[in-house]
Amino acid sequence: MKTITVLLADDHLVVRSGLKALLATQPGIEVVAEAASGEEALALVEQHGPAVVMMDLAMGAGMDGIEAIKRLRQRNSRQAILVFTTYDSDADIVRAVDAGAMGYLLKEASPEEIFAAVRGAVHGKSVMSAPVASRLFQQLRNPDAILTPREAELLSLLTEGLSNRELGQRLFISEATVKTHLAHIYAKLGVETRSAAIATAIRREGMR
Amino acid sequence: MKTITVLLADDHLVVRSGLKALLATQPGIEVVAEAASGEEALALVEQHGPAVVMMDLAMGAGMDGIEAIKRLRQRNSRQAILVFTTYDSDADIVRAVDAGAMGYLLKEASPEEIFAAVRGAVHGKSVMSAPVASRLFQQLRNPDAILTPREAELLSLLTEGLSNRELGQRLFISEATVKTHLAHIYAKLGVETRSAAIATAIRREGMR
DNA sequence: AGCAGTATCAGCCAAATGGCTGAGGCCGGC
């Protein structure tokens, strides 16, 4: 059995070293590199070619995890990407899976879950923490409420208090398009105003 | 020089082991116990009597960090309590300091910061990450930012997504008055739109 | 009595938002 090479991407030093220590207890798994940002992760993947990338979604300054995952996929590299993050927001899950993540783990996951996810990932298996799976399941039950990746992205920015103009600039689309997306989001969330959408989103997601 | 005994309280296993590994590199510091919840932390403090407690604020289910800190203080035990958490929300900082925390570190803190904080804590010194200190400073500098009771009431309803008309009906005041209050709230929060105010309010308070 | 802070309301105007209809391009499944 080959050893599985792993790259860790997380802006928190203690998380990286904790995860590294945890994985070190497993004979078949080896952490070959650590990155503190999305940019660094891309460079180190290039350099080390790990079999698995464990990626935090929120990484302080610079490129976030979602963007890094997209870039990795664009290079059609064959790394299995596992999201390893704190919150289980609907929007993040959808966006991460859409970007090309193989699995979605929460930081409170048990060691066993983590090991299983890493081992499974190289064999093409998707593993996700129970709360994450449950959220995905709920979404599947009422498909009308599923936001498209673009809508989820927009909603996420919406909860930061941006105006339509700012949203457009941030996403490189016109204000008209922003309004169209918003109308769809309102319909799916069952609200009529931007404020209610923000309130709903923040309370229903783990958004911060 | 005595070794400094430390108890870690964090619901994330990887954070605990990462921090433990980090502290293990320092000769004068020893982690004597780990807790995954507030309740456990209280019990283990009782049992081990550590010199320093490093506590996460958000701990999944059960008692949160703030509550645990308060309980520890009530026993007038002599542990120095360091908050070690991910976010630097104004409300959390104020509440933690108020509850009796000696220092406030962010998880992205450098090893040096962490060591200094642990060593300082036993000597009664307060250490906090730069972004945290800056926030506290801002609050002290600018008492005008304190909302009046009526404004706070309005802000609370605002986070439920109500319109000006609805706010007025709910509070038995005219829409004009609602607008006046809102203008004051925006100024105090340093925002310009209703959306940003909602976002700020929900993130800065524990409002959920 | 006077002052500061809070809460209440009005009117005016500019800007942002929301509802509507319609439309083109792209892509994946049938």
Next chain:
DNA sequence: GCCGGCCTCAGCCATTTGGCTGATACTGCT
């Protein structure tokens, strides 16, 4: 190849929101 979903954009119009100025009234404090 056609259809449906997604993303993009436009224009029109009603409503809402935000910025401004100014005003009255009650309170507590000095």
